[in-house]
Amino acid sequence: MTIVKTAINRRSFLKVSAAGGTGLLIGFNWLASCSTKPQQSIPKEWFDINAYIKIADNGLVTIYSPNPEIGQNVKTAMPLIIAEELDVDWTNVMVEQADLNTVKYSRQLAGGSQSIRHGWPSLRRAGATARRLLLEVAAKRWQTDINQLSVSNGVIKHSETGKELHYGELVVEAAAIPVPEDVELKSPEKFELIGKGIKNVDGQKIVTGNPLFGLDYNEEGQVIAMIIHPPSFGMTLKSFDASEAEKLPGIHKVFTIDTSLEESDWSATNAFNKLIAVTGSSTWQVMKAKKAVIAEWESTELENDQDHQQLLLEAIEKKEGHVQRQDGNPEDIIKRGDRVIERTYTAPFIAHNPMEPMNFFANVTTEKADLIGPIQTPENLRKLASRFLNLPEEKVNVQMTRMGGGFGRRLYGHFGLEAALISQQLQAPVKLIYSREDDMTQGTYRPAYRVKYTATLDQDNNLSSLQCKAAGIPGSPLFANRFPAGTIDHYKAESLNLGTNISTGAWRAPRSNFMAGAEQSFLDEVAELAGKDPIDFRLNLFDRAINNPVGERNDYDPERYAGVIKLVREKSNWDTPIDGVYRGASAYYCHNSYVAQVVDLVMENDKPVIQKVWCAVDCGIVINNEGAVNQVEGAIIDGIGHAMYAQMNFDNGAPQQNNFHQYRLIRNMEAPREIEVFFVESEIDPTGLGEPGLPPIIGALASALYKATGQRFYDQPFGPKI
Amino acid sequence: MSLFTISVNNEKYQVDVDADTPVLWVLRDHLKLLGTKYGCGIAQCGACTIHADGNAIRSCSFPISSVGEMKLTTIEGLSEAGDHPVQKAWIKFDVSQCGYCQAGQIMNAAALLQRNPSPSEREISQAMNGNICRCGTYTRINKAVMEASKTL
Numbered sequence: 001m002t003i004v005k006t007a008i009n010r011r012s013f014l015k016v017s018a019a020g021g022t023g024l025l026i027g028f029n030w031l032a033s034c035s036t037k038p039q040q041s042i043p044k045e046w047f048d049i050n051a052y053i054k055i056a057d058n059g060l061v062t063i064y065s066p067n068p069e070i071g072q073n074v075k076t077a078m079p080l081i082i083a084e085e086l087d088v089d090w091t092n093v094m095v096e097q098a099d100l101n102t103v104k105y106s107r108q109l110a111g112g113s114q115s116i117r118h119g120w121p122s123l124r125r126a127g128a129t130a131r132r133l134l135l136e137v138a139a140k141r142w143q144t145d146i147n148q149l150s151v152s153n154g155v156i157k158h159s160e161t162g163k164e165l166h167y168g169e170l171v172v173e174a175a176a177i178p179v180p181e182d183v184e185l186k187s188p189e190k191f192e193l194i195g196k197g198i199k200n201v202d203g204q205k206i207v208t209g210n211p212l213f214g215l216d217y218n219e220e221g222q223v224i225a226m227i228i229h230p231p232s233f234g235m236t237l238k239s240f241d242a243s244e245a246e247k248l249p250g251i252h253k254v255f256t257i258d259t260s261l262e263e264s265d266w267s268a269t270n271a272f273n274k275l276i277a278v279t280g281s282s283t284w285q286v287m288k289a290k291k292a293v294i295a296e297w298e299s300t301e302l303e304n305d306q307d308h309q310q311l312l313l314e315a316i317e318k319k320e321g322h323v324q325r326q327d328g329n330p331e332d333i334i335k336r337g338d339r340v341i342e343r344t345y346t347a348p349f350i351a352h353n354p355m356e357p358m359n360f361f362a363n364v365t366t367e368k369a370d371l372i373g374p375i376q377t378p379e380n381l382r383k384l385a386s387r388f389l390n391l392p393e394e395k396v397n398v399q400m401t402r403m404g405g406g407f408g409r410r411l412y413g414h415f416g417l418e419a420a421l422i423s424q425q426l427q428a429p430v431k432l433i434y435s436r437e438d439d440m441t442q443g444t445y446r447p448a449y450r451v452k453y454t455a456t457l458d459q460d461n462n463l464s465s466l467q468c469k470a471a472g473i474p475g476s477p478l479f480a481n482r483f484p485a486g487t488i489d490h491y492k493a494e495s496l497n498l499g500t501n502i503s504t505g506a507w508r509a510p511r512s513n514f515m516a517g518a519e520q521s522f523l524d525e526v527a528e529l530a531g532k533d534p535i536d537f538r539l540n541l542f543d544r545a546i547n548n549p550v551g552e553r554n555d556y557d558p559e560r561y562a563g564v565i566k567l568v569r570e571k572s573n574w575d576t577p578i579d580g581v582y583r584g585a586s587a588y589y590c591h592n593s594y595v596a597q598v599v600d601l602v603m604e605n606d607k608p609v610i611q612k613v614w615c616a617v618d619c620g621i622v623i624n625n626e627g628a629v630n631q632v633e634g635a636i637i638d639g640i641g642h643a644m645y646a647q648m649n650f651d652n653g654a655p656q657q658n659n660f661h662q663y664r665l666i667r668n669m670e671a672p673r674e675i676e677v678f679f680v681e682s683e684i685d686p687t688g689l690g691e692p693g694l695p696p697i698i699g700a701l702a703s704a705l706y707k708a709t710g711q712r713f714y715d716q717p718f719g720p721k722i
Numbered sequence: 723m724s725l726f727t728i729s730v731n732n733e734k735y736q737v738d739v740d741a742d743t744p745v746l747w748v749l750r751d752h753l754k755l756l757g758t759k760y761g762c763g764i765a766q767c768g769a770c771t772i773h774a775d776g777n778a779i780r781s782c783s784f785p786i787s788s789v790g791e792m793k794l795t796t797i798e799g800l801s802e803a804g805d806h807p808v809q810k811a812w813i814k815f816d817v818s819q820c821g822y823c824q825a826g827q828i829m830n831a832a833a834l835l836q837r838n839p840s841p842s843e844r845e846i847s848q849a850m851n852g853n854i855c856r857c858g859t860y861t862r863i864n865k866a867v868m869e870a871s872k873t874l
């Protein structure tokens with residue numbers, strides 16, 4: 001049991017909500033399938049207990065999920081944490097997406113796999129505080145001490161008399177009394193909901209086609225808008241002629257908007273452009289009208305793939321990088337005459353391609369702005385919109401819809417801002433829709449990367465030094481203090497950062513999505529040249545980090561790291577090879593979680609088929625087992641797909657892939673036939689899970705492909721080279 | 723613009739649209755049936771899959787002028803209570819991540835089981851190969867289709 005400060009000394013949201021509302025409707029549907037007493041009735045009144053919880057007079061509970069839902073399933077997992085501490089029956093809980101509210105909530109953001117890790121303390125506190133208030137009211141009513149009471153499934157019981165009250169009978173008073181200074185949290189072994197498999201709260205709505213997504217959000221009288229963006233990075237709009245387009249049926253106005261950011265911003269600045277907006281009454285008509293607009297563009301510098309590759313090559317081979325870490329002196333070891341192994345790995349720009357293209361709804365008047373749609377960073381959008389619309393932030397209301405995927409793409413809210421500016425110009429509600437082509441060719445791409453590893457093996461075939469020199473267009477992908485730092489006496493990590501006018505940004509597991517594959521493939525090759533089993537080879541390194549680490553800034557826990565490797569070795573029967581099954585192993589740490597994987601590959605008609613992926617994960621406490629497994633499976637398939645097939649090419653600044661006929665995503669038949677995921681049992685606070693499953697799979701895949709084909713894979717995408 | 727009468731989920735609708743308007747946009751913009759999704763617009767991803775006389779079609783690449791007497795079914799009309807065996811299997815295996823592709827996946831799976839009620843694993847994978855899931859729920863999709871085939 002842990003006692004924590006509630007940090008809410010004053011009731012900031014003490015208002016009794018009116019009867020009815022959306023809760024009533026949802027509650028009514030739900031009631032049909034409810035068997036638990038005492039909620040067999042329709043709620044008449046709802047009471048806000050705190051920012052996350054409202055309880056109805058009949059005991060039904062509504063929990064607000066604060067963070068944006070992009071498919072990482074936080075809309076199930078975050079309320080689950082609250083329900084656990086609140087001690088309610090999950091079937092009596094309804095979940096609603098909270099709007100952006102920086103007073104009530106902190107970090108309403110989907111990024112960095114941090115929703116659960118950051119939300120953990122405040123969500124537990126919210127649940128525990130509400131529970132405590134209800135207990136206090138019950139104790140007062142029965143003239144007894146709180147210690148005499150127990151709670152189960154939203155029903156409070158007095159042990160002596162056997163009397164019972166459900167939350168709904170106590171909520172009026174509970175909503176009015178002061179919040180206690182500190183509350184008790186459950187100890188993990190008492191968890192009843194956490195760690196079980198709870199189904200996606202929107203599952204039934206999804207399979208029946210309910211309008212949940214941004215693209216499904218419509219309002220009466222809205223105008224459909226689409227944008228025309230520069231055909232190449234490095235081009236800007238000079239002029240346009242829309243006289244033909246405006247004559248087409250259903251077309252309203254064609255005009256420009258300018259979202260360019262002058263000062264540098266945390267988000268991908270180049271994605272904020274001067275654009276042409278085409279508006280009309282239906283999507284198809286606007287799509288056709290776009291083709292009739294004649295635009296003239298001015299070019300500055302137009303970049304090409306060859307230039308990018310050349311720049312990366314020169315940077316790595318000819319330039320001095322910024323040394324981010326050095327232990328000992330690897331050059332001395334090379335001079336000493338140890339055997340040198342040097343390999344270079346590359347990866348191209350890639351697009352996010354969430355299944356739902358970018359879109360946003362905006363209704364901007366002179367007084368206020370309503371912005372509704374799929375966004376990973378609602379708070380940032382509000383700031384931007386407030387600045388561009390010249391409205392105070394409190395007049396910019398941002399609501400989050402469910403998102404048809406994000407993968408980092410929806411961190412950059414230029415599409416929300418574009419919708420807002422179009423609405424402002426038209427003085428009408430606007431639905432901005434990107435075509436797939438717009439979405440793919442005005443991306444915020446994963447940067448292009450190149451890394452060179454140089455290792456040495458001493459006479460006993462031990463790793464005696466390691467150097468890592470990494471460059472990116474833009475931004476170095478290096479993590480200087482991650483493994484293998486700390487396991488080798490002589491280590492050097494160097495970074496180079498090259499510029500570009502192509503807009504780039506965070507793509508699921510930024511930087512790790514490249515570094516893990518390169519590093520783990522390299523270690524596989526070094527282990528082989530050292531004549532060692534690749535898993536033993538890694539475990540030896542971790543032994544060193546456990547017993548006698550080098551340096552003090554090592555950014556990982558070597559025991560947990562080794563733990564997942566041992567677990568996957570055991571589960572996959574690594575030590576018992578099977579004829580005709582080619583295996584690769586890999587492990588990586590990012591977003592505060594540890595993942596190890598084994599790929600089993602077979603050749604069918606000379607083509608590699610991934611039969612099975614084994615995966616061990618240590619992410620601390622697992623909140624929702626079912627959703628967690630789904631995330632990891634998805635990350636594995638995502639990683640395999642992008643390493644095998646994905647690339648975004650540029651010719652004179654123009655993206656060369658504009659839809660799925662050119663940009664290849666992994667499909668059903670290419671996915672692993674089976675994936676099995678094992679979680680390390682843990683009482684450590686939960687850490688990231690949406691991203692960490694992706695990076696290591698690329699290394700395991702490359703090593704398995706090597707076993708199957710005899711060929712090492714250094715350059716992504718691997719697929720065209722098989 | 724021309725007038726078209728089409729049958730969707732056993733209801734007749736009259737719409738006044740350009741003859742080349744894809745059924746997808748008629749459903750979404752004009753009939754406000756929003757379950758059918760836009761993913762690519764060029765018959766590459768399957769997000770827009772619906773049934774025309776029981777066969778799976780890509781509504782993004784199917785103009786309204788070609789519908790004629792065909793009976794169209796969308797995800798909203800697949801079952802009355804959301805309990806088609808495929809939908810039930812989708813819930814059982816908690817298939818969805820973001821969920822955006824799933825209406826198309828379900829419609830394609832339902833059409834597959836209509837013509838082949840007991841497909842092999844390989845046949846399932848082959849038949850579902852045209853539907854992209856960017857979140858990577860393929861292994862669950864395949865399990866759910868197999869399950870649905872057993873409960874059909």
Ligand code: FES
Nearest residue numbers: 761762763768782
């Ligand atoms: S939207 Fe029709 S196949 Fe992609």
Ligand code: FES
Nearest residue numbers: 820821855856857
């Ligand atoms: S569940 Fe997200 S695209 Fe399939």
